[in-house]
Every structure is written in C-alpha cells, then in structure tokens.
Amino acid sequence: MKNIYASIITIGDELLIGQVIDTNSAWIAQQLNKIGIAIKNRISIGDDADEIRNTLDFETKNAQVILITGGLGPTNDDITKNVLCDYFGGKMIVDKSALENVKYLFEKIYHKPVSEINLKQAEVPDVCEVILNKRGSAPGMMFQRGGETFISMPGVPYEMQGIMEDVIPLLAKKFKLPSIFHKTILTAGIGESALAEIIKDFEDHLPKEIKLAYLPNYGMVRLRLTTSGFDKTKTENEIKSQFTDLKKLVKDYTVIDEDKNMEEVLGNILLKNKKTISTAESCTGGAIASLISSVPGSSAYFEGSIVSYSYKIKESLLNVKKETLEKYGAVSEETVREMLFGLLDKTKADYGIAVSGIMGPDGGTKENPVGTVWVIVGNKEKQVVQKLKQRFERKKNIEVTSIMALNMMRKFLVNGKN
C-alpha cells in the first residue's frame, strides 16, 4: 500500500497580481487530509493556456489526484474548460444535467432570464464526467488518465465547497487511503526556541514517522504532531501516546490541547460555567465582539458590546468620567477600568473586557506611542489589567490585541475562580 498524493492548482490572473488571497487551497487541503490524502504541493498560475498545460504535466509527476479551481466563468478571460478539453483530446458537448441546472438556477433562484453566455456554461468536454454544481452555473468536471484523476471546479469558494461534498466520497471510494492524524497544542507565554529547549529530548526521540511542527502566531505557538498509516488503530495509538508525553512537558504554557481558536476556547468555558460576557472597545473597534460572535451558538453567553470610538461615547454610554479622560487620557489604566465598570453596569454581563489604545498609523504620542494598548478583563469584584505594546501595522495590531484580550479573559476564568 502506498500513500496517495494530491496537487492543487488554482488558476486566475488575480492570484498572481495579489488582488485575491487564495483561501481555496487551504480549505481543500484540510478536506483531503481528513480522508488520508496528503498534499504534495499547491500552485497558483495565470489564465494562460501554455502555463496550464505545463503545470498539469509537472504536477502529474508528483501526484495521483490533481484538483483544479478557477477559470470556469462565463466570460472571455476564463479559459480553463477549453484548455482541459484540448489537453485531454475531447470536444465540447452540451451536458443535459448541467443545462437543466443552469436553467433551474436562473429561473428559480436568481429570477433572471438565461442569456446565451450562461447557456454556454452547460457545455463540457465529452471526455469528462460532470459533477453537478448545485450552487452555481459552472459544472465540476472529472477527467481520468492512466492512474491519475483530475477534477476541475469553479474558483468561487462557496461553489467549489459544494462540489467538494461530492468529490470527497468519490476519492475515498476510488483509492485505498491511509489514516492521517494531527494533534495540536496551543501554547501561550513562551517563544518558539524556548519551547524547543523544553521539548528537545522528546523531539530527539520522536519516531521518524511522527513529525513535529512549531507554528508561531499572535505571540502564541502551536505545536503539532502529524502521522499517517494504514493500520488506523496502531497509528492512532502511537500518536496519542506521544501526544500525552508532549502535553505533560508543556502543560504550564498550554491554552488548549485541541486545534481550536481562542474565541472557541473562551466560548466553551463560558458555556460550561453558564456565564455571560460583554466588551467595551475603543481601538479594537468591535473586533473582539466580532470574534466572540463568530462562534456558532455564542448568543448563549455573549450579551453584546459598546464600541466607544469617540470620547463622547465613552462618557455617555460607558459612564467614563470627563475628569478621568482629561487627567489620564483615553489610553490609560484609569479609563479602561471605568470603561469596564460602565460596561458591566450597562450590559449586566458576568464578565467584561475593555480595551483602549492607539493602533496607528497616526495618533501616537511620546508617552503613548503607536501600539500602546490598555486591556482590562474581569468582573466587578476582581480585574486583571495589562499594558500591551504592539509593534505591527494597524490591522495586525487590532488582530493581535483582540486575541490577547480573549486570552487574558480565558486565563482570568481558568485561574481566577471568582
């Protein structure tokens, strides 16, 4: 038995000029990994016939499954379908199921007349098998050549994801696949190299079929163990046993031993304790609230937020005293403390997070340079306050601050036991 490898080819000039970030590849990689297909590589190329052909030739040297997205739109800049037709030596025919789908979409869903251009979407090479696209007019197409399987899908993520629902079982049936396991620990409060020193001995003795990766982000580091094998139980037991050892070594720095986001981790703690939360945000402008509420079911513990961007709102909605703002400024421990108390008064939430700072690029002063942020978390009885110094550009400063504030709240709940 051997491993099956896939390559992902994303097609579109917009990917090469940086107008669009490729999120499809990561999503597809996740789905394939779950069924035991490893990714050999991912490549983004332009809407260029030669380039598409060369890449197909190159990728088949590495992989048995080639997943292609993009270039299937109805307009002239989209050439993938014709290039594939040519590459596999077919000719264009109208596919009945695809035609019905186009008509159905326009008549019943979009409520628009079907144009000539749209009808062309139902044409496919006669050497492919159509995989229906229930979410759009460009059909998915599967080509086979020798032992290789090629699947072409639209680049619109929502449509591609719909087609992948059919592709996954199809691939799982076609190949004898190993089980792939990933085990991840999220750590905080320790750097990559310091972690490496703590787990040096563990890493040196790790069996060679288990790989360890360090993934730093937001001042936190994820440690990930990966392995695969055809004996599912044996493979799983092996990684579990190593993971148990790893967990012991880094337990002082562990946020969670699952591949979860900070907002999910915090949400689960609140849910379990039947407590509610709210946020008072100045410089993060609603980003923390947005993270908390991005978790499905967060309405069970998220009351809401007061985004107090202006001084006026800090006073009128959060009861921050005018004198406090004048004496200490908006970016101060005193102000965030009053913001928190005002927030808890107004929202009646059990816990609150309050944030005020300067995210840049302008607005910095000598005392409070760009990146200075005060964060306070807690309830009426007890609070933890911290002055952060972010060193990124505006968007990243907001992002990092939001995650760090959620982590402060998490730690407060885990350690504080109020």
Place this chain on the structure above:
Amino acid sequence: MKNIYASIITIGDELLIGQVIDTNSAWIAQQLNKIGIAIKNRISIGDDADEIRNTLDFETKNAQVILITGGLGPTNDDITKNVLCDYFGGKMIVDKSALENVKYLFEKIYHKPVSEINLKQAEVPDVCEVILNKRGSAPGMMFQRGGETFISMPGVPYEMQGIMEDVIPLLAKKFKLPSIFHKTILTAGIGESALAEIIKDFEDHLPKEIKLAYLPNYGMVRLRLTTSGFDKTKTENEIKSQFTDLKKLVKDYTVIDEDKNMEEVLGNILLKNKKTISTAESCTGGAIASLISSVPGSSAYFEGSIVSYSYKIKESLLNVKKETLEKYGAVSEETVREMLFGLLDKTKADYGIAVSGIMGPDGGTKENPVGTVWVIVGNKEKQVVQKLKQRFERKKNIEVTSIMALNMMRKFLVNGKN
C-alpha cells in the same frame, strides 16, 4: 527589452495541511507588480529537501527572480537554510551583522537571554548576501546564479514584509523593468454575465496588450484592466483611454472607479461631508464596526457602536420596545427601525446602520430561515430598509451582510442627499 518574471515559493508543511492560509504570496505579488515584475506562478511546498530542490529547478525555467518564504525558524522542522546552502554549494558561517542583530533583539527588544538555538539564526551560507531582518532573528538571504536571483525570507508576514522593504529597491535597480498598470472599477447590482453583455463590444475591440478580468465577490463584480510596457507614458495613456470608455459603459452600476474597499469608499464620503456614523448590530456582532474602524483615520467619522446580541441589550441600550420584540421578533423591520432610532439617540451620530438577522448554522425558523437579515440605514428623517437573504455559512453570511450594509449606507449618502 523583455519582461522580468518572478516565482514565489512558500515553504512549510502547515501550508499543505491547510492549517495556515498563505497571505504572503498575495502581498509579495502586489509589491512586485508595482515595480513592473510579473508573477509567473506561486507554489507552496512542504519542509522537504527533495521537494525544495525540485521546485527551485522547475521555477528557474520560468522566472528570473525566485522569492522564497518560510522554513527559516530556529527549530528542527525548519530546513530551508541548510537546503539552500547545499543547493548553491556553500558552507555555513556566522554572519557578523546577523549575530549583532540577534543579540540586539534579545537584549533590547525581547528582554530575554539569547539561547544557543537563537545564536544559530546568525549562521548563513557563505555564498549568500545577507539582507538584514530588523523585525526578527532569521536573516534574509540573497543568492545569485547566472542571470537568476534567489531571495529567501522568513514566513512570518511581519518579518518578511520588513525585509521586502530592502528587496524591492534592490530588484528595481538590478533589472530594467516595464511599467505595469491596473485599473479597477467596483460594480454592484449586476451579475458577471450581464456585465459581459453590456461591455461585449468594448471587450471585443480591446487591444491585445490590455487584459480585462471579471472578479466577482460579495455579490459585486470588479472589472480590471491590466497592461504593461516599457514606454511608461504611452502605456499609461492607452490604458487610461480604454478605462474612460469602460467607465462610461458601466456607470449605472459603478460603486467606485478605484481599487478600494467598501469601508474606505464610505469613509471618504463621510469625511468629505464632515458627517459621523455609528452602528447597532445584532447578528453581525460588531463586524460592521470592525470594518469601519479598520480604516486609518476613521476616528474622524466613526462614533462607535452598540452590539446588541441579546434581547436585553436591545431593550436597555437601544430602547427597542419589549412589545415590538414580542410582536414582530428580533428579526423584523420594526425591530431594526427601533434599533436605528435608539442608536441615533444614544450616539448622536449623523447616520446609523442597524442590522438584525440569523446567521446560522442554527436559529432559523420557517418564517425566518437561516440567512434572513434586516438591514436599515439612514438618519432620523429618512431611512432605507431591506430584507436580505444570505445563503452561505455563518462567517461568510456575516461578511457579506456587513459589506452589503456598508454599500446601502454608501448609496443612501450618494443618492439621498439628506
């Protein structure tokens, strides 16, 4: 004179299992485009020596500039530096400037002792030229072979971006580069194929050196013209003239004739009119506020927000009547209207946006299935209200709703003239 092409190679197992989305490639592509270097392709590969060597061989067939990110960390899973040293036939030596930088960072910035592992970061192949990394301990490295230039950088975006500040002028000096121009129109309220029909004649007569692309997103479509040439003035005049024609054809659907985000477009209108805005958000949970405040300088027009996730907050902070919630429900025209009025009362902003809906995956009812969202924009005198039906998963529903709400506000300000 010929065009110079670049390839971008991103290295890291995390890119292949989908744990991380590659944002570096898009960012690098944008920067190179600005100085006239076109991207031939972008490829993501794992931390695997053979794979790295094969990809370097393959990419040099296409490109004169090879930019490499990732795999330069201090831990064992990072192998890029050693593979490159081997590939270019060098041996490892300690670089003095890199060593000083590591020591400086640990002593002055991180306030941590420098470990053995960290000091190894200062080792580089003796066949490269070091490009200092002021934002981290792994130095950038430039290798030259024949007419080809290879640049290796860390995968951490913030560090990579810092190094690129030095790389860009270096490349601009090294090569004779053409000028690349992109002109983009953002349209709304019309589909890709309907647009194609309107501009068919224009597209058919477009000179072959100017490319037209359709980029659909969030129910809007971006039209982009691209060209390049060594005669800067001539090239620019040509694309400008075509762009003027295109603008006339789609003027009824144009949001803006620049490559700007909706939040920037709206911000500029508010700034110009010296008006302020605030938001009352239920289902978007602060995402609209977060978009508005992501724009530098938004404090000039953004007052703040009330995120009323619970019924309680809708009543207490936005003065929504209990009877309204009971009679019509939280997801109703009546509720968002009261939310808007409450918001304008509380924040004293000139304009407001209020949103309430069901983002999923749960919470849908027969009358209000998942994806139902009421949005209202306006001031006390005049409002525009709309019922949206989103059809994506939770995060995408929130994203699309936020952009559509900003667009409603924009249209209100442009057409309404209140």
